[in-house]
Amino acid sequence: DGGITQSPKYLFRKEGQNVTLSCEQNLNHDAMYWYRQDPGQGLRLIYYSQIVNDFQKGDIAEGYSVSREKKESFPLTVTSAQKNPTAFYLCATDRDYSNQPQHFGDGTRLSIL
Amino acid sequence: AQSVTQLGSHVSVSEGALVLLRCNYSSSVPPYLFWYVQYPNQGLQLLLKYTSAATLVKGINGFEAEFKKSETSFHLTKPSAHMSDAAEYFCAVRRGNQAGTALIFGKGTTLSVSS
Numbered sequence: 001d002g003g004i005t006q007s008p009k010y011l012f013r014k015e016g017q018n019v020t021l022s023c024e025q026n027l028n029h030d031a032m033y034w035y036r037q038d039p040g041q042g043l044r045l046i047y048y049s050q051i052v053n054d055f056q057k058g059d060i061a062e063g064y065s066v067s068r069e070k071k072e073s074f075p076l077t078v079t080s081a082q083k084n085p086t087a088f089y090l091c092a093t094d095r096d097y098s099n100q101p102q103h104f105g106d107g108t109r110l111s112i113l
Numbered sequence: 114a115q116s117v118t119q120l121g122s123h124v125s126v127s128e129g130a131l132v133l134l135r136c137n138y139s140s141s142v143p144p145y146l147f148w149y150v151q152y153p154n155q156g157l158q159l160l161l162k163y164t165s166a167a168t169l170v171k172g173i174n175g176f177e178a179e180f181k182k183s184e185t186s187f188h189l190t191k192p193s194a195h196m197s198d199a200a201e202y203f204c205a206v207r208r209g210n211q212a213g214t215a216l217i218f219g220k221g222t223t224l225s226v227s228s
Contacts, residue, residue, distance in 0.1 A: 104156035
């Protein structure tokens with residue numbers, strides 16, 4: 001089945017540690033996105049990528065980094081500079097047309113130890 | 114700039130009652146609008162989308178939404194609520210009409226359904 005796989009489902013970070021969230025897709029979509037979800041805040045854009053080897057900052061990129069070395073993969077690293085990393089992280093993809101919906105993975109819940 | 118406002122962070126209805134979830138948008142270009150549903154600890158599932166083809170849009174699970182340009186609204190409705198409709202609902206608008214642009218989301222409305 002085509003879809004988006006996020007792993008792990010739950011992740012714990014220690015003080016001063018970097019952690020990486022995985023997002024893999026087999027939908028052959030060009031664009032990929034990372035959103036952060038906090039209770040009562042909706043979803044906020046962290047980073048997005050329209051093509052391989054290119055990505056742009058979203059609204060809340062500070063303390064995060066990404067790479068896009070393959071079309072299928074868009075990992076997100078939460079660095080130690082992100083002082084409030086506890087949230088639900090969602091990866092999304094879409095085709096290269098603005099009237100098409102985004103498809104979402106099942107998310108990764110990150111907590112601080 | 115585009116923005117989305119969802120009126121009411123929490124809506125409660127009885128099973129069988131009408132569901133109305135409100136969404137107002139602001140957009141400097143003809144908007145592409147979406148409604149998504151989220152169940153606990155899951156990703157978002159598309160309910161329906163508006164892409165200017167028709168003002169009344171039908172989606173999955175009996176939901177529909179009407180685009181009203183004069184009111185800048187895109188409210189979500191369902192004639193008869195079911196217990197399984199209890200979830201969080203998000204309205205979203207594309208940031209622009211270029212390819213590969215991200216969505217702007219409202220803060221969400223939690224729908225509770227009582228028997």
